[in-house]
Amino acid sequence: MTSPSHQAPNSLEARDRRALVHGLTNLSLHLEVGPKIIESGQGVWVTDGDGKTYLEGMSGLWCISLGYGQQRLVDACAAQMSKLAYYHLTNHKAHPAVIELAEKLLEIAPVPMSHVWFANSGSEASDCAARLCWYYWNAVGKPEKRKFLSHEKAYHGNTIASASLSGVAYAHKGFNLPLEGFLHVRKPHFFEDAQEGETEAQFVARLLAELEARILSEGPDTIAAFFTEPVMAAGGVIVPPEGYFDGLQALLKKYDILLVADEVVTAFGRTGNMFGTTTMKLRPDLIVCAKGLTSAYIPMSALLINARIFDAMAEYSDRLGIFGLTMTYSGHPVSAAVALEAIAIYEDLEIPARSASLETTLLGGLRARLGNHPNVGDIRGVGLLAGVQLVSSREPRRFFEPFVGFGARVAALAEERGLFVRAIGDTIAICPPLIISEDEIEMLIDRLGQAVETAAAELDT
Numbered sequence: 001m002t003s004p005s006h007q008a009p010n011s012l013e014a015r016d017r018r019a020l021v022h023g024l025t026n027l028s029l030h031l032e033v034g035p036k037i038i039e040s041g042q043g044v045w046v047t048d049g050d051g052k053t054y055l056e057g058m059s060g061l062w063c064i065s066l067g068y069g070q071q072r073l074v075d076a077c078a079a080q081m082s083k084l085a086y087y088h089l090t091n092h093k094a095h096p097a098v099i100e101l102a103e104k105l106l107e108i109a110p111v112p113m114s115h116v117w118f119a120n121s122g123s124e125a126s127d128c129a130a131r132l133c134w135y136y137w138n139a140v141g142k143p144e145k146r147k148f149l150s151h152e153k154a155y156h157g158n159t160i161a162s163a164s165l166s167g168v169a170y171a172h173k174g175f176n177l178p179l180e181g182f183l184h185v186r187k188p189h190f191f192e193d194a195q196e197g198e199t200e201a202q203f204v205a206r207l208l209a210e211l212e213a214r215i216l217s218e219g220p221d222t223i224a225a226f227f228t229e230p231v232m233a234a235g236g237v238i239v240p241p242e243g244y245f246d247g248l249q250a251l252l253k254k255y256d257i258l259l260v261a262d263e264v265v266t267a268f269g270r271t272g273n274m275f276g277t278t279t280m281k282l283r284p285d286l287i288v289c290a291k292g293l294t295s296a297y298i299p300m301s302a303l304l305i306n307a308r309i310f311d312a313m314a315e316y317s318d319r320l321g322i323f324g325l326t327m328t329y330s331g332h333p334v335s336a337a338v339a340l341e342a343i344a345i346y347e348d349l350e351i352p353a354r355s356a357s358l359e360t361t362l363l364g365g366l367r368a369r370l371g372n373h374p375n376v377g378d379i380r381g382v383g384l385l386a387g388v389q390l391v392s393s394r395e396p397r398r399f400f401e402p403f404v405g406f407g408a409r410v411a412a413l414a415e416e417r418g419l420f421v422r423a424i425g426d427t428i429a430i431c432p433p434l435i436i437s438e439d440e441i442e443m444l445i446d447r448l449g450q451a452v453e454t455a456a457a458e459l460d461t
Helices: 012-019 027-033 071-083 096-108 122-139 160-165 200-218 244-254 307-320 333-348 351-370 406-416 438-459
Strands: 038-042 045-048 053-056 115-119 147-151 182-185 223-228 258-262 286-289 301-305 376-382 385-390 422-424 427-430
Touching: 053 438, 071 333, 096 115, 096 301, 096 333, 115 122, 122 160, 122 223, 122 258, 122 286, 122 301, 122 307, 147 160, 147 200, 160 182, 182 200, 200 244, 223 244, 244 258, 301 307, 333 351, 351 376, 351 385, 351 438, 385 406, 385 438, 406 422, 406 427, 406 438, 427 438
Parallel strands: 147 182, 147 223, 223 258, 258 286
Antiparallel strands: 038 045, 045 053, 115 301, 286 301, 376 385, 385 427, 422 427
16 A cells, blocks of 8 residues: 555655656556655665665666675766766777776677677667677678577567567567567577477477578578577576577577677676676677676676677778767766776676575575475576576476466565565566675575465465
């Protein structure tokens, strides 16, 4: 029940309803219920306008990797803002912070990379990656290579191009998307999509055969690139089975198709390595990163480009007379300074190794608490990224009908207990700040366990 003070015409909730548009939200419903106002944060905890605290089990939107109140990031921001608040990168201009950041990203890159392009969000970086794929193929005399492949349920952003790359209906319906030539193939989700009696190896072989058939039907000479996430976060924390990425990359090499790794969620320690590319043994031509790049303290994204792509870009821009892609805030000095400090913190705190060591605490703890629950079908993840998939029945396996909204109910009950998680259909996604302690992980598991148990008990009433 909304308190009287929240209903007042001058309350923050009322002002929000009058002024703001909220993403991933039923806008009509929001006009009735209004927002939950989050006023402060410290460590892995946030506090709402009523003074209630919540364990932030989703790092906001998968992004505030170093938690709240990191004074080193605040100081880096203030120092750079005082020294040089803004400068651009057009017409041969630069500034020290962005040069140092580009060098640092190339130093820590999981595979050899040549240069870095900066944008402001993961969506923009994915959009730019698609454009650079087109630019590359035009540069080498193969302009017919224009199509893109990505997975069903993939999330690559919400600009026109990146939403088209995404394989989720909510990014398409009503928006006249996806654009022509943005194609989607079966997601590598063994738990949901395996046929009865099919082994993981057989499942992988079937998906790869389907992919090769799709490439051949479209024409290899028409496909520019394949976009993939090392782990499909917003698709439901889908970890591809062993052998899938090896086979996928062999097909891309066979048919001369570029590989773009979307590391917006998985980069900077999330999976137990600095990059998910290392964890999943990928060899991409382009790497998209954002979110953890600045621990979300300020907007920034980066696109790492290998020598094959960059050399063609440089030669082609000389022929054209200019490289015609630019953004006002590309490589913003304040964002660059914060990103440099964030990377320093990841290294100083040995965050990738820490995530790897806490994987057992998180996944093992979830399995101990919920692994035998009749409404929990699968618990999966890597590092400090996990998904708990809820089912109507374990044996025989039956999934909930969407109208039941069981996942959403579990997330709401978790919120009542002071835990923010995200329901992706009937998968509960967990992505806590990488500074979370073992005790806080145990709190997270306990509160989620209570939510699942209460939701399950409601099914029987």
